[in-house]
Amino acid sequence: MSKPLLRRGTIVAAFGRHYEIELADGTLATGFPRGKKSPFAVGDEVELSADGQITGHAPRRSLLYRSDAYREKLIAANATQLLLVVATDPSFSDMLLSRALVAAEHQGLHTTIVLNKSDLAAALPAARKLLAPFVALGCRVVELSAKLDASPLLPLLAGECSVLVGQSGMGKSTLTNALVPGAAAPTRELSTALDSGKHTTTYARLYKLPSDTCPGGTLIDSPGLQEFGLKHLTPQEIEFGFAEFRPFLGQCRFRDCQHQAEPDCAIKAAVASGVIHQRRLDHFRQFISENRHGSH
Ligand SMILES: Nc1nc2c(ncn2[C@@H]2O[C@H](COP(=O)(O)OP(=O)(O)OP(=O)(O)O)[C@@H](O)[C@H]2O)c(=O)[nH]1
Ligand SMILES: [Zn+2]
Structure with missing residues (x-):
């Protein structure tokens, strides 16, 4: 029987210029993109030629990415849930x-x-x-100690592809190790021992969660980040990302209201009445102005 020309699999680790791919039969293969770019992300379902070139990816259910003025940085493909990891200490950027x-x-x-x-x-x-x-806008917050007990998260992981995102040192890899027996994700302790610098996790990796506690669940650990540019989004898309603004959109006096200095702004009125947090409006304005002026 002749070998099939293309093999199919899922990217389980993204190293930038090459990828680790789990093939349909469970074996691992290394794949390379064709050109100079790295247009694939962990979670992508890809086709691999006999010589290890990734020839394409299946249509994505989602693609989580960030961008600055120059390029887009892919975080994960086909994820269904974002797990934003923050810590009590060190503090985090809201x-x-x-x-x-x-x-x-x-x-x-x-x-x-x-x-x-x-x-x-x-x-x-x-x-x-x-x-x-x-919390006020309806975002679910789970408090836990990854070091002591990560089980409060378990009920939220079944059937989901969850991607851990957060600043360095928040405990993403510690959480991964608590949720995935045998994951052996490198944590700060290890990097201190090896003196390998500030960011412990340098590439994204996808893990299968235990089927008894999280059937059908997968988890992606990603490198810590300090920046999250939204250059790829239009002002309307940024506005859509503020879920608590939505009931008020279309109610400003001006149809193209930027919720800045315009009179009769429904968003500002909602802030004044305490329905929307001032801090969130500050963030919105910051993102819109960056988007216009090309920073981040
Ligand atoms: N006290 C306490 N420390 C924790 C907890 N979870 C993680 N840590 C510590 O926080 C530090 C950072 O944890 P990591 O898991 O390496 O953090 P990370 O978010 O994966 O960091 P990057 O890989 O750099 O993005 C380590 O020293 C952990 O031991 C926790 O629940 N309680
Ligand atoms: Zn307005």
């Missing part, structure tokens, strides 16, 4: 959360915020305060 939320809304992912390191109780109140605007 603006980064708003950025990731916009990208997730744009791709139809639902978002859960994981407040990790709840064992560091002294820092809990400040972290909760920073998260209040997200």
Whole structure:
């Protein structure tokens, strides 16, 4: 029997210039993109030629990515759920959360915020305060300590492809190791021992979650990030990413209201009455102005 020309599989690790692909029969193969670019992401279902070239990917259910003025940085393909990981200590950027939320809304992912390191109780109140605007808009927040017990997350993972996103040091890899027996994702302890620098995770990897606790669930651990540019989105798409704005859209006096200095702005009125958090409007304005002026 002749060998099929193309093999099919799922990208389970993305190293930039090459990829690790789990083939349909469960074996692993290395794949390379054709040109200079790396247009594939972990989670992509791809076709691989006999000589290891990735010839294409199946239509994606979603593509989570960020972008600056120059290029797009793919985070994960076909994810259904964004797990935004923050910690009590060190503190985190709430603006980064708003950025990731916009990208997730744009791709139809639902978002859960994981407040990790709840064992560091002294820092809990400040972290909760920073998260209040997200709770108010209906975002689910799960508090846990990945070091002690990650089980509060288990009920949310079955049947989902969840992607962990967050700043470095929030505990994404610790969480991965707690949820996936045998994952052996490198964590800060290891990188300190090896003195390999600040970011422990340098590439994204997809894991299968245990079928007894999370049937049909997969988990993607991704490198820590400090920036999350939204250059690829239009002002309308950015606005769509602010879910709590939606009931008020179309109610401003001006149809193209930017919710800045315009009179009779329904969004500003909602902020004044406490329905929308000022902080979220600040984030919105920041993203719109970056988008216009080309920073990030
Ligand atoms: N106290 C406490 N420390 C934790 C917890 N989870 C993780 N840590 C610690 O936080 C540090 C960072 O954890 P990592 O899992 O490496 O963080 P990361 O988000 O994967 O970091 P990058 O790979 O750089 O993106 C490590 O020293 C962990 O031991 C927790 O629940 N409680
Ligand atoms: Zn307005």
